[in-house]
Each structure stands twice: as structure tokens, then as C-alpha cells.
Amino acid sequence: MAATTVPENTTKRHAGRTSGPGGGAARTGLSRKVRQNLQAHGFLIGALLCFLMFSWYPMIREFIMSFQETKRGTTSWVGFKNLNRVYHDPYFWTAWKNTAEFTLYALVIGFLVPFVVAIVLNELRHARAYLRVLVYLPVMLPPVAGVLLFKYFYNPDYGLFNHILKTLHLPTSQWLDSSHTAMISVVIAATWMSMGGATLIYLAALQNIPGELYEAADLDGAGLLSKIWHVTIPQTRMVLSLMLLLQIVATMQEFTNVFLLTGGNGPENSTMTVVYMVYQYAFRYNNFGSAAALGLFLLLVLAVFSGLYTRLSRNSD
Amino acid sequence: MSRIGYRRLVAVALVAGIGLTGAACSSSSDKKDDTGSKATSSTSSVGTPLDPKTKVTISVDCEPPTTKKAERQQWVDDVAEFNKTYPNVTINSKDAFPCEDPAKFTAQLQAGSETDAFYSYMTDLQQVLDAGQAADITDYVNEKTVPNLADIDPGVLNVLKDGGKLYGLPTSNYQMGLIYNRKIFKDAGLNPDQPPTTWDEVRQDAKVIQDKLGSKGINGYMDNSGGNQGGWHLVSEMYGVGSKAVSDDGQKAAFNNDETKSVLSTLHDMRWTDKSLPATPGLQWGDVQKAMGTGKIGMYVGAPDDIPLVVQQYKAKFEDLGMAPIPGGKTSLFGGNDYMFKKSASPDQIKAGIAWINFKYLTLEKGQFNYPRNKTDGLPVGLPQPFFFTGASKAKDTETKTANATVPVENFKSYVDAQVPVLPEPPNAQKIYTVLDTVMSGVLTNKGADISKLLSTAETQVNSLLAASQ
Numbered sequence: 003m004a005a006t007t008v009p010e011n012t013t014k015r016h017a018g019r020t021s022g023p024g025g026g027a028a029r030t031g032l033s034r035k036v037r038q039n040l041q042a043h044g045f046l047i048g049a050l051l052c053f054l055m056f057s058w059y060p061m062i063r064e065f066i067m068s069f070q071e072t073k074r075g076t077t078s079w080v081g082f083k084n085l086n087r088v089y090h091d092p093y094f095w096t097a098w099k100n101t102a103e104f105t106l107y108a109l110v111i112g113f114l115v116p117f118v119v120a121i122v123l124n125e126l127r128h129a130r131a132y133l134r135v136l137v138y139l140p141v142m143l144p145p146v147a148g149v150l151l152f153k154y155f156y157n158p159d160y161g162l163f164n165h166i167l168k169t170l171h172l173p174t175s176q177w178l179d180s181s182h183t184a185m186i187s188v189v190i191a192a193t194w195m196s197m198g199g200a201t202l203i204y205l206a207a208l209q210n211i212p213g214e215l216y217e218a219a220d221l222d223g224a225g226l227l228s229k230i231w232h233v234t235i236p237q238t239r240m241v242l243s244l245m246l247l248l249q250i251v252a253t254m255q256e257f258t259n260v261f262l263l264t265g266g267n268g269p270e271n272s273t274m275t276v277v278y279m280v281y282q283y284a285f286r287y288n289n290f291g292s293a294a295a296l297g298l299f300l301l302l303v304l305a306v307f308s309g310l311y312t313r314l315s316r317n318s319d
Numbered sequence: 320m321s322r323i324g325y326r327r328l329v330a331v332a333l334v335a336g337i338g339l340t341g342a343a344c345s346s347s348s349d350k351k352d353d354t355g356s357k358a359t360s361s362t363s364s365v366g367t368p369l370d371p372k373t374k375v376t377i378s379v380d381c382e383p384p385t386t387k388k389a390e391r392q393q394w395v396d397d398v399a400e401f402n403k404t405y406p407n408v409t410i411n412s413k414d415a416f417p418c419e420d421p422a423k424f425t426a427q428l429q430a431g432s433e434t435d436a437f438y439s440y441m442t443d444l445q446q447v448l449d450a451g452q453a454a455d456i457t458d459y460v461n462e463k464t465v466p467n468l469a470d471i472d473p474g475v476l477n478v479l480k481d482g483g484k485l486y487g488l489p490t491s492n493y494q495m496g497l498i499y500n501r502k503i504f505k506d507a508g509l510n511p512d513q514p515p516t517t518w519d520e521v522r523q524d525a526k527v528i529q530d531k532l533g534s535k536g537i538n539g540y541m542d543n544s545g546g547n548q549g550g551w552h553l554v555s556e557m558y559g560v561g562s563k564a565v566s567d568d569g570q571k572a573a574f575n576n577d578e579t580k581s582v583l584s585t586l587h588d589m590r591w592t593d594k595s596l597p598a599t600p601g602l603q604w605g606d607v608q609k610a611m612g613t614g615k616i617g618m619y620v621g622a623p624d625d626i627p628l629v630v631q632q633y634k635a636k637f638e639d640l641g642m643a644p645i646p647g648g649k650t651s652l653f654g655g656n657d658y659m660f661k662k663s664a665s666p667d668q669i670k671a672g673i674a675w676i677n678f679k680y681l682t683l684e685k686g687q688f689n690y691p692r693n694k695t696d697g698l699p700v701g702l703p704q705p706f707f708f709t710g711a712s713k714a715k716d717t718e719t720k721t722a723n724a725t726v727p728v729e730n731f732k733s734y735v736d737a738q739v740p741v742l743p744e745p746p747n748a749q750k751i752y753t754v755l756d757t758v759m760s761g762v763l764t765n766k767g768a769d770i771s772k773l774l775s776t777a778e779t780q781v782n783s784l785l786a787a788s789q
Contacts, residue, residue, distance in 0.1 A: 072449065072450070072451075073449055074448060074449060074451055075449075075450060075451015075452070075662075076451065087783070087787055090783065091780070091783065092776055092779050092780045092783070093780065157599060158598035158599055159536075159597060159598050159599065176598065176764065179598060179599050179600070179764045180764055180765065181761075181764060181765055264545075264602070265545035265546055265602040265603060266545075267545065267756060267757060267760065268760070269544070269760045269761070269763075269764035269765065270757060270760055270761040270764065270765055270768075270773075271757050271760075282753060284425070285421065285422040285425045285426070286421070286422075286547070286749060286750065286753045287750050287753070287784060288425055288428075288446045288449065288450075288749075288750075289787065290429065292787070
């Protein structure tokens, strides 16, 4: 008796507490959902507010500012004047050329190297986990520390790289201090600092390739390169495409590495990217309208790539 | 609550959130003040000194950081002494080193979050006016509020004026010259009492230093090419040989001429023919100072306030350092620092700010001119800076400074004796320096640099920037 009485009472008390005046079984369920949803939406609102404040609001402001000019504390609408001004800036096309150059180098070096490293890691039988950690370590290094390290490596007088070249009796380089080599030097440093993340993504994709495909290729007498070409690349095509587009979008917004390694402009403006030019207009020329207008140009180009990315990721689903 | 009602609640919360966020991000700069300043309303004319009974709080930046112990303590002591006269003025000090970071300064101006009395470079006036942040202090400043006003060089005050109105008070100034290492000169067999005065002599001496001491990692000369320092140095150097940066009306670039080309050709030859410059030029402020402080270069173009820096930060010795006039000696770029006053500050806050700046920076034997205290605190006394006093104030300042000198003043004799006529920095100076960085980096990093082309492109860019600023 005692065993059955207690649950009954408990049920009654529970029902009485949750239903409330006029409450019923359906309302009880709804209230619980509301409470649960309130918490969820509470978190959601917090995240949305952060997005609004730090992402969307600045974007909208930037769009508005690109058609405005501020002088003597008074802001006025100037139509396309800012867009026209930045378009006719003598360094406008230099910045785009440098950005394209950075993106191209980043694709050749920053896209290919992590993929090759991932293939090598995937093929290893021993110490794979250990090497995976080693490859990922530079990503954990604070960017400024990585930059300082490379600045030392690149120093033409006492840097490590020229020391190695001298030891090998090869001609030394000016690295970051020559307009011919500054951009490629930045890309090499940037690739070293960020390739760990891409390598792990490629590695995960490689490990999803069914082993039978390689066995079948082996039976057909395929060599290593043939297996990579006929099995690995087709099987990871979607991941490669997505990463390629993501990389294009990311590298076209390059700022940190050129700013820290070459002061932004680099020798003879050889590393001045579009985003650095935006920074220059805003914080050196104090012309926020023109900076915003230049940002609009970049936005249009990136929108094309972002559209492609969205389309590709939808296909991959 | 029904599901629809709940959704409405969420929607209302979101809309409210958007509104609040928008309000929080509003750029109406005149409402913003992160310093918590408050003041009672002014009861007297703006032309009279602050009433000592007035209760007012002001925020002031550029308090020396705690790492600069002596300077910090002097600031604290000066605030205490100032409060003996003005017991009801609360100075809310904000420490900073360096006092101005250009990017941060620009952001502060846009947000209206600078302090009530804020430090700036003399070149910043147009930027501050464009941001609508500077108070017009013309009516506040007179011989009652700033007793030494008549003895401040009018040329210095003119830099802080726009349309005949005054917007700031100077705290220090400099004129550019050639800083050189006397010990390196001696070691290379050169006479440290006869520093070079023309670019040809600079090149010759730099080559001698390079030939004699290059194997020890010592270069004859060094220059900047980035961080606006390259442009600043190039303008100083073109002033030295008689060129200007912009036309007298400030509308057009005026540097694309033979004088500038001669300086750039000499620098190019020094870098690529004589190899008397290091392979890596200075990309940012501090690079050449570090090289001089650590005894790696013989000469560079700079201002006298670099000397205590290279001594304090890089352990150089005052007796090893000397200063000569700018090569060419036609005109010398002068610049400096000042304080401006926030436009939204109340009249009493502006008066209190002026009273503090006057006490700390413009009163002989007080604040920065308290030479016996500087001597006791181990700070250098005897450097040729600031240069803004004239007449009786200058004479008295020189007398006290000489009596308390802690640095070998004879090392700066040729710089002081040269009396090179000064020219202020060009309008929109920081923008011009950014463009001219490219010219310097071209010459110092590219053996095949086309100097004429570099200058022509820079001229087009500067003209475009100046047109946009009209």
C-alpha cells in the first residue's frame, strides 16, 4: 500500500503545481516547451545581438558611409564621389594586382602544400598521430609570435634563410625587403602558420575514402601518382572545391600578415592589398567614406565567390 | 502563453535588441564621453583664469606609464602641487606610451572618446577639425591664463591655428637634424667635432665608417622606409636641400624637383653603390633609434628627443651622441606636440585644462622646466628642446638649463649654432608621409629604382589626396 500511495500523491502534487489555474495536460506540455525554448532563445538572442553589433551593423554602416563624407564634424551625402575617388587612386590597381598575386601564390603554395602533407600523413604507418600534432602546432602559435619568428628568418643580414643559402653557396635574397620577393615571402610565412587546419580537414576527407578503391587500383597495377589522380582527387573533389573557394575568399581579405611582416605597403607598395588600402584610407588618411567605398568594391568581388561557395556547399549536402 | 504569443515576445525582444544595438553603436560623437567627466557650469567669462573655487573634473591623457618611474612620479607630484592652487579640480589622468598611436587616435576621434584635454601631434590639427572634435580656445588663451604667451614663438602657435582661431597649446617642439655617434666617428678616424653638413659629406663619412667598421656589423647611415617615418624623413631631407613638400597654398605637391631627386640619388648610391646603409631599412618608428642606441649605425636624420630614448631604452651613452644641423642646412622641418581640448567639454573644463597645461608645460621652473628636479631624478637636462620660447622666457630657460645640465651640451653645439630657418610640417602631413614612404622604400630596397617615376607617381597620389581634403 505504502508503495502505491506515495507515487499517487507525488503525481497529484506534480500535476497541481504545473497545470495551474485552468491548466490541463496540453498546457503543461506547452509550458515546459516554452521554458525550454526561452532558454534556447535567450542564448540565441545573445548571439544575434553580438552579430548585429559586431558584424551586421558595421556592414550596414559601411555601406551608408561609402556614400557620405565628413568634414568639420558634419556628414553629408556625396553620391558616388568616394567610389570615383578610390577608383582613380594611382594605387587602386596596384592593390588589386597584389591581392590577386597573394591569392594566386596562396593557391599554389597554401592550397597544394597542405594537401600533399595530408596525403603523406595518411600514408604513414608509424608516428602518424605525433606528426599530426606537429603539423597543427603552428596554428596554435599566436600570429604575432609566428610573424616575429619569420621576420628573424627573413632578415637579409643575420636571418636563418640567408644563412642557409650562404652555407650552400647560393645567392642570398632580400626576402621581405625587395619588391620582387616580398609577396612570396609573406605567403610562405602565412602558409606555414595556417596550414595545420587545412591539413587536418584534408586528412579527414582522405580517411573517408573506402580502402577497397585503393585495393582495386593496386590490382590494376596503378602506381602512387596514378592512385592519387584516379582515386584520391576524385574522392575528395568536393572538399577540395569548398576549401579552394574558402581560401580564395579568405586570402582576398589578407591584412594581418602583410601588416605585421611588411608594415602593410611593403617595398614599393609590393604587398599593399586591397584590405590594407582600406585600412590606409581609414586610419592613415582619416577618410572613412573612401575606405568604405573601397570596401564595397571588395564586397562585390567576394560576393561572387561566396555565391559559388554557397552553391557548392548546397550540392555537397 | 500561446505559441503565437511567444513568437511575438521573441520578435519584440529582437526588435528591441536591434534598436538598442543601433543606439549603442550610434556615431553621434558629441554624446560620447567615456571619461565620466563632469563639471559645474561656468560662472565667469571665458577669458579669465579658472576660479580656484570651481569644482570641476577633467580627464587628461599622456600621463607617463608606471614603467617610466621618474616621469610618472613627477606627474603625480605636479598634480598635487597644481591642486594646491586649484583644490577643487580633479585631474583624471590616463596613462599612455606612446602618447599617441595614430590608428587609435583616429578611432578615438571618430568615436568622440578622447579625453577632455588630449595629446596630439602638431600635424593632427586638420584631422581633429575634420572630426569636429577640437574646441576653439582663442578666447580662453591670453596673458592672464597663459602668462608666458607673448614669449611663445608665433610660428609654433600658428601651426595650432586654423582660420585665425587657436585650437591647441604646445608642450614641446623640435627641429630635425643629423644625429651621429661620436664614438663610431672616432673609431673610423673621423673628427666627431666636425660632423657632415651636406649630403656629399654625409655620403663620404658614411663610406669611411662602412669601410673601416663594416666588418663589425656597423653601417655608416640608416634611414626609414615605412610606418610614415620614411615619408617624414624624406620631407625633412628635402627641406634641408631647399625643396618644399607642397605648394604655399597647400593645394599641390611640390616635391617632384631636382633637389629631392638629388637627396634620393645620394641615398640610392649610399645603399647600392657604397653599401653604407643596412640591407633592411627601418620599417617603423624605433628601428633607427634602436640601431643608433646599440651602436650599429653612424648617422641618421632625427630630432633631439630621440637622444634620451636611445640612452634610456638602448643603453647608449650621452657622451657618445652628437647632433648636427640637417644636411643642406637650407630649412629644417619643425614639429612637436600639443594638447587640444574636446569640443564637448564645458567652459570650466576647458579653463581647467588650460590651467593644467600652463602649469605643467608652459611655466618656467615648474613642471617640465623644473630642471633641478630633472637632474635629481636622473632625467637628461641640456638637450636643445623644446625650442618654442623666445625673448625673456628663452633667456631664462637657457640659463637655468645650462646651470643644471647633465648631458654634454657641447655635443649639440653645431646643431644649436646653425640656426637653420624652420618650416612647419606640410598640411595633411601624415597622408603625405604615407605616400612618400613608397618613394623611400623604392630607393632603399630596389637597386633598379626609377626615382623620377617614383616621384611622379607619388606626386599624382598626393595631389589626389590634397584635392580630396579641400
